[in-house]
Amino acid sequence: MASPMPPVGAMLWTWALMLGLLALIAASDYLPLGPYLPWVQFAAAAAIVILLAFFWMNLATATAAVRIAAFAAIFFLFVLTLLSFNDFLTRPMDLVPFHAPPGVPAPR
Amino acid sequence: MNAVQRARHHDVPVPPQVLHPKSYLREGSTLGSWLTTRDHKRIALLYMIAITFFFFIGGAAAGLIRLQLMSASGNLVSDRTYTELFTAHGIIMVWFFLIPSIPATLGNFLVPLMIGAKEVAFPRLNLASWYIYSFGGLLVVATLLSGGVDTGWTFYTPLSTLFSNTRVILAASAVFVVGFSSILTGLNFIVTIHRLRAPGMGWFRLPLFVWAQYTTSVIMVLATPVLAMTLLLMAFERLTRIGIFDPALGGDPLLFQHLFWFYSHPAVYIMVLPAMGVASEIIPCFARKRVFGYRAMAYAMLGIGAFGFLVWGHHMFVSGQSSYASDVFSLLSFIVAVPSAIKVFNWTATLYKGSIELTAPMLYALGFVVLFLIGGLTGLWLAATALDVDLHDTYFVIAHFHYIMVGGTVMAYLGGLHFWWPKIVGRMYPERWARIAAWLIFIGFNLTFYPQFLLGLAGMPRRYHHYLAQFQLLNQLSSTGAGVLALGYLLPLIYLIWAMRRGQRAPDNPWHATGLEWHTSSPPPKENFEILPHVTGLPYDYEPTSIGPEPPHPAGPP
């Protein structure tokens, strides 16, 4: 109740924008985007979630504490992914005897 | 003259000889009134009973482990029973004692009192969290009675998913369930501390104990769900042979370790941050000094909480994790030592030129600082990748984390219990016995775990039910220490319960401490304060002559 909802017209526009972005994600599979495909998709998905969170969950006008809570969750999910991938991404180049990939001679 | 005598003689009104008429303990005495209470103080006592039960169950398992290790050939229990014993010890002590210990008991009791609130934000949720904890506790008891589990407390795959034929799923569901109780406690504290502070209680007027609970709660809320999902995936994979941890299914066992330690390393800070909070209350009180570097202490806790999330990979240096990742985790682990060191320096600086009074709570708090220091410094050894390859999975690791968890958390928990016991039950504990127990615990603890550092350096691996004959003397010393430690733990159990009925009546503020919790009666009324406090100054105003940036007197009528 902290902040009033936007007017109906604005909500309908937001909804239309979300459906447009959804159409973009769905169509992206058929567009010649090459390596940019996931980037376009995730940008569009993020835009939908941002619209949802900022205007319909009132994050735009929320108290600082609420914003910190939302930010903290996303940040620590990012940390989980980042530091785990720090392992996954460097493991193939890590030629130590106890986990050399098959076919690669272990360094002495 | 000690604080009790001082309370008895002058400068404090003689406490009434009857229980305060509005004491929360008087709001109904039936079992039903306790089991349906929404009062955070009563829920704290419910938690206290439950975790004390599990502490002694887990302690009994540890006792059997130490008895087994009295002789190198190890013939008291079978190898399988031994494995189940240390697994039960780990699971019970970590999730059913250490994680809820200070937050759910002292935290539940004190956070609303310290911030000048009438209740926690969501009292029903608070009671629900105790019931969830108790349900998890029933599951873990069921695990023990139905034959135990042998995976170690870490549930590593593929041992837990493919090879173990013990009660893995039952044990994992116990941990899964109890996780939600700590999530709810954390959620409650976060909202309480954000929204229910008394007028004038700004963030930097909060006692450090509250800062500690806040940081701990954030870790509980953000890390525990990851563990819950990980255990769910593990149990599912065990049941159906489908999942993301088995390489034959396209998965990776290290994924389990990443997810597990993403919770379980921050969980160490869930255990030790509240202990730091307790020490930060006791030390200024009995050194009669303002805590040194208050803001640095608060920021250090936040720093430990945040950096605690970034270091989990140091448990995986020999797991097959990329060595580049290990380097990063190693560096980050060294960084987390900085705020921890700030805290130790600041406690020490608080003592400097203080008028120190070695009461029982102070003995526990000083013991905490010493043991935490040793535990923390040996943690740096283990964070060094090259050294860890040698020390990993030896008794050095066991000694290191027991110095943090038992030497740190349990010492502080007991110190806090003594310090606030007059507030909780309205009666003093017997000071002489309490000091004897504090010394017994300190000596017994070091006798138990210091030899384990030496054993680890000599190469004795953990989790073995027998060992080479050359390790026998040190193991026997350690087991002897465990006996002393057990005696030390039994003493407070006896005399604190005795003090509930027979102890000397406690005045409202027996220690002349400054926190808001001391500005209400002992025990407090149900609504905590007869007149809601209005805070006008900094905490830890133990030096009335000093001129701080803000005027003293933290509490008074509005």
Place this chain on the structure above:
Amino acid sequence: MSTPDVQLGIPAAAQLAAEEAPAEQFGTRTNQNEATEFGMWVFLATELMFFGALLLGYAYGRHLDPAGFAEASRHTDLVIGTANTAILLSSALTMSLAIRAAQRLERGALMSFLAASALLGLLFLALKGYEYHDDIDEGLVPWADFRITGVHRGAAALFYFLYYALTALHALHLTIAIIVVLVYLVRLRGATVAPYRQQITVTALYWHFVDGMWVLLYTLIYVASPRS
């Protein structure tokens, strides 16, 4: 805040007066409202981390064998997935309109929009169930006669395991959200809006989280490969 509740004939001021009794620890109604909303946000943070473990598993699998994940994604039903996303986004709209109606104490509009949201949620679940049925028919269950074979079998199996885990977890959340909305629909019969305004706002936060999570899952599951 000005429109009176015509159905029950109780003026707005009287309704608001009935609401103005906060729990004692909060002091004021505003504090209680903001604290409850904040509590829900903290809970949503927990929820995000709960999904997080599965999301990391997905990221790991897709990183390990992108082609396998693309292959597996091509077998999903893009039409149902997209339709379901549109349905949930529409339910988010009706839920937002419901909050607006609650804030304006318009009981009739509130109940209609809540009912619409619940119906859209149920429609989503029905379509999801139909999709599961199709998946089983087409041999897309990794533990029972899996259709995808060859070098990408392992990654595809991982993909489908995560698909079932994530969508089932999401469906569970949506089911809870629908039940809560239905409970409020029942409670609102013959009652004034004001005492429920806060609870409905908080429920809507949860509903929106479930919707937003689905948009993410949709992007991960249905469109992970070029189809042209």
